[in-house]
Amino acid sequence: xxxxxxxxxxxxxxxxxxxxxxxxxxxxxxxxxxxxxxxxxxxxxxxxxxxxxxxxxxxxxxxxxxxxxxxxxxxxxxxxxxxxxxxxxxxxxxxxxxxxxxxxxxxxxxxxxxxxxxxxxxxxxxxxxxxxxxxxxxxxxxxxxxxxxxxxxxxxxxxxxxxxxxxxxxxxxxxxxxxxxxxxxxxxxxxxxxxxxxxxxxxxxxxxxxxxxxxxxxxxxxxxxxxxxxxxxxxxxxxxxxxxxxxxxxxxxxxxxxxxxxxxxxxxxxxxxxxxxx
Amino acid sequence: xxxxxxxxxxxxxxxxxxxxxxxxxxxxxxxxxxxxxxxxxxxxxxxxxxxxxxxxxxxxxxxxxxxxxxxxxxxxxxxxxxxxxxxxxxxxxxxxxxxxxxxxxxxxxxxxxxxxxxxxxxxxxxxx
Numbered sequence: 300x301x302x303x304x305x306x307x308x309x310x311x312x313x314x315x316x317x318x319x320x321x322x323x324x325x326x327x328x329x330x331x332x333x334x335x336x337x338x339x340x341x342x343x344x345x346x347x348x349x350x351x352x353x354x355x356x357x358x359x360x361x362x363x364x365x366x367x368x369x370x371x372x373x374x375x376x377x378x379x380x381x382x383x384x385x386x387x388x389x390x391x392x393x394x395x396x397x398x399x400x401x402x403x404x405x406x407x408x409x410x411x412x413x414x415x416x417x418x419x420x421x422x423x424x425x426x427x428x429x430x431x432x433x434x435x436x437x438x439x440x441x442x443x444x445x446x447x448x449x450x451x452x453x454x455x456x457x458x459x460x461x462x463x464x465x466x467x468x469x470x471x472x473x474x475x476x477x478x479x480x481x482x483x484x485x486x487x488x489x490x491x492x493x494x495x496x497x498x499x500x501x502x503x504x505x506x507x508x509x510x511x512x513x514x515x516x517x518x519x520x521x522x523x524x525x526x527x528x529x530x531x532x533x534x535x536x537x538x539x540x541x542x543x544x545x546x547x548x549x550x551x552x553x554x555x556x557x558x559x560x561x562x563x564x565x566x567x568x569x570x571x572x573x574x575x576x577x
Numbered sequence: 578x579x580x581x582x583x584x585x586x587x588x589x590x591x592x593x594x595x596x597x598x599x600x601x602x603x604x605x606x607x608x609x610x611x612x613x614x615x616x617x618x619x620x621x622x623x624x625x626x627x628x629x630x631x632x633x634x635x636x637x638x639x640x641x642x643x644x645x646x647x648x649x650x651x652x653x654x655x656x657x658x659x660x661x662x663x664x665x666x667x668x669x670x671x672x673x674x675x676x677x678x679x680x681x682x683x684x685x686x687x688x689x690x691x692x693x694x695x696x697x698x699x700x701x702x703x704x705x
Contacts, residue, residue, distance in 0.1 A: 380694060456663060456681055460688040464695055465679035469668050 302331045306350035310334070310365060317366045318441055319497040320517040333368040367442040370517075374411045375461035377418045382512070382541050385560035386419070387426050390539050394507055395428035397537070402433040406506040406533070408496060409514035410438035413449030414458075416489045417481055419510065421471055424485075437503055439494035446491045452481040496526050505535045513543035520551065527552035536573035540566040578698070579624035581605045583613040583641060584659070585633040589682075593628055593659065596686045600693060602626065610636030614644060623651050626698055629676075631660035631667070639674055646675035655696050659684075 310330050311322045322330060331346050338349035353361055377383045394403060407416040416438035423434050440446055459468055459479045472479040494500065496514065509530055515523045527548055530540065540555065548555035554572040557564050580602040582590045594604045605624065607613035610633060617623065627645070629638040638658060645651045657678040658671045668679045678692050693699040
């Protein structure tokens with residue numbers, strides 16, 4: 300069974316309008332596999348019938364569920380490892396030298412099921428230069444379902460196997476039945492909020508570090524440009540932006556420059572552009 | 578790069594062997610800790626990695642790890658416990674005995690590769 304072209308087009312347009320994520324032709328299987336559970340839960344025999352009903356009724360709650368189902372992804376702890384090494388060895392020590400108020404503000408802009416913001420907090424705890432510092436971490440995601448999961452901080456055995464060092468597991472997690480729950484002392488350091496990157500950002504203050512990894516790849520060029528421009532407006536002038544390995548600012552928003560940080564690289568607002576955001 | 582898989586399950590040795598083989602390792606196998614010690618003694622040079630099950634007949638994985646850690650010539654071996662034992666105190670015991678990492682069964686191939694990456698064994702093996 301495959302999703303009909305009409306149903307795929309409807310879902311693609313809906314997701315594009317609500318999240319700016321582009322589902323190219325060839326993603327029919329992804330759409331169908333993510334929507335089958337919703338179709339079944341709504342009592343429809345297949346995805347086509349579910350989408351036909353959805354397009355007729357256009358119930359906001361149901362449409363939101365579809366967008367959420369297609370915009371969430373599995374992730375691992377300390378994903379890609381190099382950015383977290385860069386954070387601990389280069390970025391955090393550099394910021395520790397220049398921030399006299401001993402406070403760092405960090406934004407994880409597409410936090411999915413929470414592994415990334417919790418990995419950032421655990422990295423900060425492992426950075427000697429930040430001992431005793433106040434770390435304010437705002438983690439946002441489009442999906443309310445993912446935010447609820449993230450706040451709970453509970454992960455399956457398969458999930459804690461993904462990139463989490465054993466020493467970190469026993470230090471920062473406790474068993475919760477068959478699952479593992481991240482310790483409250485870490486959970487309470489993260490402020491999870493709903494945010495759509497493609498819409499104007501709500502007041503959040505300014506950030507020293509922004510993680511916006513593996514989310515721009517889903518956006519078209521004008522949306523990428525717009526998001527990067529608005530990220531500049533919520534960063535301190537000498538802040539650090541982390542993007543995914545396959546993402547870059549070059550040719551998208553050239554107010555950013557790529558600078559090496561350990562084996563990884565970060566993006567910083569060019570000197571000549573910094574006054575523009577003050 | 579060489580890896581020794583110590584597990585009494587032939588199916589598990591095959592699964593782990595395939596993952597490690599695809600990652601560029603030459604794979605050796607043993608069905609329990611005692612047999613693994615014999616394999617190590619017969620080798621010309623220590624392997625880079627040993628993936629060790631906990632519960633095995635004759636000699637269990639924890640005893641094997643303790644024995645390996647007593648021998649200076651095997652100090653370079655990276656030891657990873659691969660087991661169904663999933664309680665915190667078990668993980669702490671394995672790490673205290675000298676295991677560098679701990680992977681809980683069941684696991685995906687991706688999870689094992691991520692552990693190898695954490696141990697610094699993935700890049701080297703793929704660069705060769």
